[in-house]
Amino acid sequence: MKLKRQKPKEKFSYDPQKVLKKLEDLAMRILEDVKAGKNPYFDVPTRGLNNVYFDEESRLIKLGDRLSKRYFLNVAHARKFMQTLILMAYIKRLVSEGKHASLREAYYANKHTIPGTKENTFEDQSESDPIIEDLERMLGVLREEMHITADRRGYIYGDIVIKDGEDEFNASKLGTGGWAVPGTVEHIQFPEVNVDYVLVVETAAMADRLIEEKYPKRENCLIVATQGQASRGVRRLIHRLHYEEGLPIIVFTDGDPYGWYIYSTIKRGSINLAYLSEKLATPDAKFVGMTMDDIKEYGLENVTEKLKGIPPDKKGGPTGDYKRLIEEMNYPWFQDKEWQRQLKLALKWGVRIEQQALANKSLEFVAKEYLPEKIREGKLLP
Amino acid sequence: MAEARDLFKEFKVQSVSEFFRRNAAMLGYTGKIRSLTTIIHEAVTNSLDACEEAGILPYIRVEIEELGKEHYKIIVEDNGPGIPEEYIPHVFGKMLAGTKAHRNIQSRGQQGIGISGAVMFAQITTGKPTRVITSTGGDIVEAWVKIDVQKNEGKIVKKIKHPNPKGWRGTRIEMEVKDVKYVRSKQGVYWYLKLTAIANPHAHIELVEPDGKLIIFPRSSEEIPKPPVEMKPHPKGVMVDDVYTMAHRSKKSSVKRFLISEFSRISEKKIDELIKYITALRLIKKEENKEIKEKLYEKLVNGDVDSVLKAFGRKWKKVMENVEKIMEKPPEKLTWQEAEEIVEAFKLMKFLAPPTHGLRPIGEENIKKGLMGILKPEFVTAVTRAPKVYSGGIPFQVEVGLAYGGEISSSEILRYANRVPLLFDAGSCVITSAVRSIDWKRYKIDSFDTSPLVVLVNVVSVHVPYTSTGKQSIADIEEIYNEIRLALMDAARKLAFYLGGKYRRLYQIKRRKTLEKYLPEIARSLHILTGEPEERIREYFLRLIESKIEVEEVEGVEVEEAEA
Numbered sequence: 001m002k003l004k005r006q007k008p009k010e011k012f013s014y015d016p017q018k019v020l021k022k023l024e025d026l027a028m029r030i031l032e033d034v035k036a037g038k039n040p041y042f043d044v045p046t047r048g049l050n051n052v053y054f055d056e057e058s059r060l061i062k063l064g065d066r067l068s069k070r071y072f073l074n075v076a077h078a079r080k081f082m083q084t085l086i087l088m089a090y091i092k093r094l095v096s097e098g099k100h101a102s103l104r105e106a107y108y109a110n111k112h113t114i115p116g117t118k119e120n121t122f123e124d125q126s127e128s129d130p131i132i133e134d135l136e137r138m139l140g141v142l143r144e145e146m147h148i149t150a151d152r153r154g155y156i157y158g159d160i161v162i163k164d165g166e167d168e169f170n171a172s173k174l175g176t177g178g179w180a181v182p183g184t185v186e187h188i189q190f191p192e193v194n195v196d197y198v199l200v201v202e203t204a205a206m207a208d209r210l211i212e213e214k215y216p217k218r219e220n221c222l223i224v225a226t227q228g229q230a231s232r233g234v235r236r237l238i239h240r241l242h243y244e245e246g247l248p249i250i251v252f253t254d255g256d257p258y259g260w261y262i263y264s265t266i267k268r269g270s271i272n273l274a275y276l277s278e279k280l281a282t283p284d285a286k287f288v289g290m291t292m293d294d295i296k297e298y299g300l301e302n303v304t305e306k307l308k309g310i311p312p313d314k315k316g317g318p319t320g321d322y323k324r325l326i327e328e329m330n331y332p333w334f335q336d337k338e339w340q341r342q343l344k345l346a347l348k349w350g351v352r353i354e355q356q357a358l359a360n361k362s363l364e365f366v367a368k369e370y371l372p373e374k375i376r377e378g379k380l381l382p
Numbered sequence: 383m384a385e386a387r388d389l390f391k392e393f394k395v396q397s398v399s400e401f402f403r404r405n406a407a408m409l410g411y412t413g414k415i416r417s418l419t420t421i422i423h424e425a426v427t428n429s430l431d432a433c434e435e436a437g438i439l440p441y442i443r444v445e446i447e448e449l450g451k452e453h454y455k456i457i458v459e460d461n462g463p464g465i466p467e468e469y470i471p472h473v474f475g476k477m478l479a480g481t482k483a484h485r486n487i488q489s490r491g492q493q494g495i496g497i498s499g500a501v502m503f504a505q506i507t508t509g510k511p512t513r514v515i516t517s518t519g520g521d522i523v524e525a526w527v528k529i530d531v532q533k534n535e536g537k538i539v540k541k542i543k544h545p546n547p548k549g550w551r552g553t554r555i556e557m558e559v560k561d562v563k564y565v566r567s568k569q570g571v572y573w574y575l576k577l578t579a580i581a582n583p584h585a586h587i588e589l590v591e592p593d594g595k596l597i598i599f600p601r602s603s604e605e606i607p608k609p610p611v612e613m614k615p616h617p618k619g620v621m622v623d624d625v626y627t628m629a630h631r632s633k634k635s636s637v638k639r640f641l642i643s644e645f646s647r648i649s650e651k652k653i654d655e656l657i658k659y660i661t662a663l664r665l666i667k668k669e670e671n672k673e674i675k676e677k678l679y680e681k682l683v684n685g686d687v688d689s690v691l692k693a694f695g696r697k698w699k700k701v702m703e704n705v706e707k708i709m710e711k712p713p714e715k716l717t718w719q720e721a722e723e724i725v726e727a728f729k730l731m732k733f734l735a736p737p738t739h740g741l742r743p744i745g746e747e748n749i750k751k752g753l754m755g756i757l758k759p760e761f762v763t764a765v766t767r768a769p770k771v772y773s774g775g776i777p778f779q780v781e782v783g784l785a786y787g788g789e790i791s792s793s794e795i796l797r798y799a800n801r802v803p804l805l806f807d808a809g810s811c812v813i814t815s816a817v818r819s820i821d822w823k824r825y826k827i828d829s830f831d832t833s834p835l836v837v838l839v840n841v842v843s844v845h846v847p848y849t850s851t852g853k854q855s856i857a858d859i860e861e862i863y864n865e866i867r868l869a870l871m872d873a874a875r876k877l878a879f880y881l882g883g884k885y886r887r888l889y890q891i892k893r894r895k896t897l898e899k900y901l902p903e904i905a906r907s908l909h910i911l912t913g914e915p916e917e918r919i920r921e922y923f924l925r926l927i928e929s930k931i932e933v934e935e936v937e938g939v940e941v942e943e944a945e946a
Binding site for chain 2: 024027030031038039072079082085088092115117119
């Protein structure tokens, strides 16, 4: 099987005017309600697992339609009602001025004492962050589109030309460190794409190894290092590379419940950000490894690690990795024969296998044999 | 013979003074603080009763002057009807004889011992007579009264008459006493008068304390309570001695007439039934077979008197004839044994409940006025229950008042029997246990002991069942306990409703403040988002708050806010 760039499915669509309009419409509705003597409110989609479902058609974790109303006249809601409006006004200014602020900046910029009281508009960042998430869900607009960014994590390496503001550069000409993915990738454009696919790698160590072995050049692919759970910027970038540039996505993580969940998040979306799945997830992504089968296939029995925690058949169990495995087995989006088999094997053997374990064979093994062989032969998990 | 007569005289002399000494506790003369309170109580009670009977709004002034160590001069003055000159020695000098002792009447006093006991106390502690100044409207009589212990009679030591140009009416007594102490305690005169003022809101009471401080418990009601009405005793409530004594005092022609006219709920028909019951009791007593005896008695208890009589064949007719004879003889010929038989039969018979017209509760409105006027609470409520009966035939009535907040700072149980404050033996009193048994949390009182809540309970009855001769606590009789509880719960519900409303109003005010606090931020943000002027947005929101939150400005709320 030869991986090839496909036709784009989606066009880059960020339009700050749309965000502004949504903010203003919502504010107008509030104002009209008050003018009409009605108790103004926000419809806030409910958080948590009980308002999340797996949509079989799109194969995505999606947000349910449960709403909670945030009323001005309710004393328990009034403070949050005020905070929501304060942040809406702040975001309006950010977007119209074309400036970006981090979550922490957004908090400090709006933290001040309410006139005539000893009370602050925001006591803590833990008060402002959830309001921003609420706004994302209410408006159906990404935080990044509202010019509020999170810490950057993850990097990209490979023959692709990126346009970031005034700057244009090739991500394979920035040294071995590649290009760090910013908190928001909404404004980024890709004038030139010279690769066939994207290899998403969990650990930076493995990504570094592959770059050193010139894997991206040889295989004509892009390396995206997530550095643990993929940040929103990285997930959005992967999504865009797939939908806007037609690049197939292959994910390479450790063979353990944590690594597999990183893959699941990239592919299906996450419970916390279920309302953003359509913008962050990439259901077509495939999984190259590590799998439990790899252990036998490549003779890695000696370099496995024991699962942490207490197995389900032991007293006090299951805990730790075991518990996580069982949870994953029960998620509707893990109800796939292949995946159930992997999860069961992990449970049965009580082991996990890291990406770096492949170095046991040789440093070049992963770049020259393991990955090319598996990808060529299509030994990928759905 | 002469010797015996002397002895007898000696014995008689000692009996009256001995009576007083031995029964000092029963009359309230124990302890230095309590003795003083008792004297004041006797004088004030007389004044209140006299004013009530004469239809006068009482004005009572009490002065206590310290003359030396545990030595005081007590002055009590009222604006009552005054005492006719010829009665002065009787009122102040004769013990165990008064205007109410023999009447079945709800009364405050100690039934005739009262003020003469005080005169006696003064006399035996200081040797001095009691000075009485009184007028019924004519000349003012000033008399010094002593008790002739030998004759048990009042004796006027000295008497002066004064002209009365201003037409003063009333009575003023002055006495010197020792072995007493004025202390402003919960058992002292101050507290006693305060409680008296609460239960008698129609009275204006003043107190001058030994240090010269004047305290006024002002009148808060213009309504003079109706004096108590004499009630004929109910057959269920009498003792053998009552029947015997009443019969011997009666001027009726026969025992039957006596019973019908001097007891309530006794008719000709009931006399016939009484005859049957006494007959049956006599027959049963003679029965030797224990088993049969018990069976028959049980039948009688169940009211089946006819079948009990039939069980004795013809024998009963003769016995009944004898019993009928008792009913026909003059009442003064009634023997103790016969009186016993009558009372025993009464206990088994059924009677209509006693009349209650003689009960004189304070009344809900007056309790509220009394509590409000003296304690200045923020909320007051009262409940007067309908009369009930205990021990089968003794009518009683319970009333309760609750006063909350305002100038009240701690919890208090104010106990009364027939409006008389009970200051001692709180622990053994049914009022205390009933108040304690209430789950106050259910009525929005988190803890009774730490709440600003005063509970007033007045038990009204011709025969208040005191636990002891001290008459300071009421016995734990189930019917009374239950009535107190019901009255308390009823009143507490009203309190809870008030507190609920108060919290609701406070909540509304807090809610309004919270919402208004956020208005500047909201207006500013919405201005940025919509372009509408801030001031206008603020007005819209204020109008909304105004229309959706009703705030009742109620007394007390302001105070609460200021304290918070």
